[in-house]
Amino acid sequence: MQGWRKVGALGALLLALLLCGCWNRHELSELSLVVGMAIDKAEDGYRIAVQVVNPGQVVAQKGAGVSSTVVLFEEEGKTLPEALGRMTTRTPYPLYFAHLRMVILSEEVARAGIAKPLDYLSRNNEMRNDFYFAVARNSTAAEVLKITSPIESIPANSLYTKLETSDQVWAATGKITLLELTQDLATEGRNPTLTGIRVVGNKSAGDSMSNRQYIDPPVELVYDGMAVFHGDRMVGWLTEMDTKIMNYVRNRVKKTTAIQPCPNPEEGTVTLRVERSHANIDVKLTDGEPVFLIDVRLEQDIADMECAMDLSKLDTLYQVEKVSNERLDALLKSSIAGVQRRFGSDIYGLGKKLHSKFPREWASIDDWNETFRNVRIDVRGTAILRRIGTTLQPIDYRTRE
Amino acid sequence: MHTGLTVRGFTVLTIMFTIGTSILIAPAGLAMDAAQDAWLAALLGLALNLAMVGLYIAIGERMGERHLVAYCAAVLGRWAGWAVGLAFVGFFYLLSALMIGDLGYFLTTQTLTQTPIEVLQLLFICFVCYAVKLGLRAYTNTAEIFLPWIVGLFLVMIFPVFSRMTLTNFEPVFEKGILPILQGGWHFYGLQEMVVLLMIYAFVPRHGRRSGFVWGTFIGGLFLILTTLGALAVVGPDITANQLFPAYTLAKNINIGHFLERVEGIMIFIWVLTIFFKIVICFHGASRGFAFLFGLHNEKPLVVPMAVGLVVLSLMCYPNTIYIQSFITKVWTPFATLFMVVLPLLLLAVSLLRNAAAKLREPGDAGSAG
Structure with missing residues (x-):
C-alpha cells in the first residue's frame, strides 16, 4: 500500500511539472x-x-x-x-x-x-x-x-x-x-x-x-x-567594390567574381572566379608609429576568357596571374585609402590588431578613428590561378583572326 | 556506518557539485574582472579550489566516521562545537536557498517568463525533498546515471563552438597585469563551495577517496574552463561580461550550417541537472547537520519543514536580478571564505593541537580527540 501511495504522489508531481510550462504556453x-x-x-x-x-x-x-x-x-x-x-x-x-x-x-x-x-x-x-x-x-x-x-x-x-x-x-x-x-x-x-x-x-x-x-x-x-x-x-x-575589399580584409568572402582587362584591352576582359580567400593583418611599430600590413591571398579560376591568348602556354597563365596580382594590389590600396580619407572609421579591425599586439601603445591612443585616418597601411595582394574551367582555349580560337 | 556509497559515486557527485551554478554564470564574472584573460582566471580559480580540496582531505581523513558537524562538536567541545556546527548548517542552508533563487531567476528570465517564480521553485524543491528522503545512495546512483548524459550533451554543445573560435579574442594576454586575473580567480573559487562535501566524505570507502575528491574537482573545473574559453572565443570578452547568463548566450549562438542550431535547451538541461545535485547535497548536509545538533537520529522528519523555509529564504535573499549580480561579486566570496577557509583551518589547527597535547600527556590516550 505504502509503495502505491509513493508512486501516486510521484505521478502527481510529474504531472504538476508539466503544468508549469502551461503557464507560459503559446498556442x-x-x-x-x-x-x-x-x-x-x-x-x-x-x-x-x-x-x-x-x-x-x-x-x-x-x-x-x-x-x-x-x-x-x-x-x-x-x-x-x-x-x-x-x-x-x-x-x-x-x-x-x-x-x-x-x-x-x-x-x-x-x-x-x-x-x-x-x-x-x-x-x-x-x-x-x-x-x-x-x-x-x-x-x-x-x-x-x-x-x-x-x-x-x-x-x-x-x-x-x-x-x-x-x-x-x-x-x-x-x-x-x-x-x-x-x-x-x-x-x-x-x-x-x-x-x-x-x-x-x-x-x-x-x-x-x-x-x-x-x-x-x-x-x-x-x-x-x-x-x-x-x-x-x-x-x-x-560602394560595391569597397564592400568586397572590406570583406576580403575581414575574411568574410566565400566566393566572388573578379574581372580584369585583357593585355590588349580592346579584346575584352578575363573573368576570374575567386574560390578561396584569406587575409592576414599584421602590425609593426616603426619609430613608435603603427604600420599595418594587410596580406590578402586569393585562389581563383578562369571563368570567362575574351582575350586572344594561347591558354595552352604556361606563360599566358602567368601573365594573367601577374595582371590579377597588380589589380588586387591597386584595388586594396585605393579602396582602403578611400575609406581612411572619406570616413575615418576603422571598419577593418586594424585597431583591434594593434590592441592585441601592442597593448601599451594602444593605451596611449586617445581617438583611434582619428589616428586611423592618417595611419600607414601597406597592402600585399597575392592571387594564384588554379584552374581554367573545363575547356582549354576560347571557343572561337581556331576561327579567330 | 555503511551507506553503500562508492568512490566512483563520490567522484561523480563532486563533478556535479563543481559544475552546478558555476557553468551558467561564472564566465560573466570572470570576464568582468579579467576581460580576455578570463580563462587564465578560471585556471587560477581551479588551482585555488584544488588547494582547498587538499585542506578538506586533510580534515576529512581525521574525521573518522563523523560528518563535518559532528566533527566540530568532537574537536571544539560541546558548546563551541555546537555553535560552529550551527554556523556550518546555516551556511549550507543559505547556500541551498541561494541556488533555488538562481534557478528561479534563470528560468523566469530566459524561458518561462510568465510562470510565477514561486511555483517553479516549489516544484523543484519537491524533487529535492524526494531525493533527500530517498537518501545518499539513491541520489548518488542517479547522479551516476545522468553523468554520461551531461558529458555527452556538453560535448555536443562545446565542439561546434571550437570550430567558430576567434583566437584574437584572447589577445592581448596580461593587458592589465596580474591583478584582474587574481580578482577573477578569487571570485571563481567562491562559487564552488567544496566544503559541503565534507558532510559526505567520511562515508566514502577509505581507499581511493582522496584521489576521487581531487579528480572530481579537476574534471568539474575543466567543464567550467572549457565553457569560459568558448564564451570568450565566440561571444567575446566584452559581450560575455555584459550577459547575465553567458553560457546560455553561447549556446544560442551555435549554428552549424542551419543543421545544428537552437541547442540552448541542452544548456538548460545540463545546468538544471547539475544544480539539482548541488542543491540536494547542500540541503541534505544542512538537514543532517541540524538533526545532529538537536540529537535526532534521523534527519527525515526535518526535510519537509526545512524545505518550505528554503523558498521563503530564497525570495528574501534575492529581491531582483541586479541584486544577485552585485551580491555574488561583492559579498559572497568573502562571506563564503569564512566557511570555506577560516573555519576549516581552525578545526584542523585545534585538532592537531589536541592530538599533540594528548600525546604529551599520556601516550596511550592519543587519538581520543579524533
Missing part, C-alpha cells in the same frame, strides 16, 4: 509570427513596422493567393517596446519574435545612432541571433517591408535567403547578425558595417499581391553596398 494558432521588423524615426521616438505571417495563405492550397501572405502593421512609440505594445491594438494575436528574419533600419535611424533601438533587441529573451540587419538606402524602412517578393512567398524570408545567397557567391553584401553587430560596437578598434538595401522600380506597385503576378515585377528589392558606422552612428556608404 501556435494564437500568435502573430513576426518575420520582419522595420525601424523608422518618428517625430517623437520611433515608428515601427512589423511584417507578420498570414498563415492561411503561406501554405499553397486551392483558392490561396486571394489575400496576401503577410500583413504589415505600423505603430509609433517613444521606444521600441512601447510602439510594439501599442501595436497590439492592431494585431489580432500577440507578436512573437523567435522567427524574426530581417530587421530594416532607415538611414535616418542609422545616422542618429543604432545603440538605442538595439538595446531592446538584445535584452528581450524571445529574440534569437539568427536574423540579419539592413539599412534602407532610398526609402523608409517600412517601405522595404511593404514590397512583395517573387517566388518566395514571405518577403522577409526572401530578403533573408537573398542575403545568404549573395554572401555565398558574390561577397559584396554582409549578413550581419545581432551578435556580430554588438561585438563590433563593443570592440574598441573595430567599427560595424551593415548591408544596404535599395528599392528598384515603382515603390507603390509593391504593396499588393498583384506585384507577384508579373514575370518581370515592376518593383524589386536589391542589396546595394554597405553602410559605414562610426561607433553606433552611420557616416556613409561603401
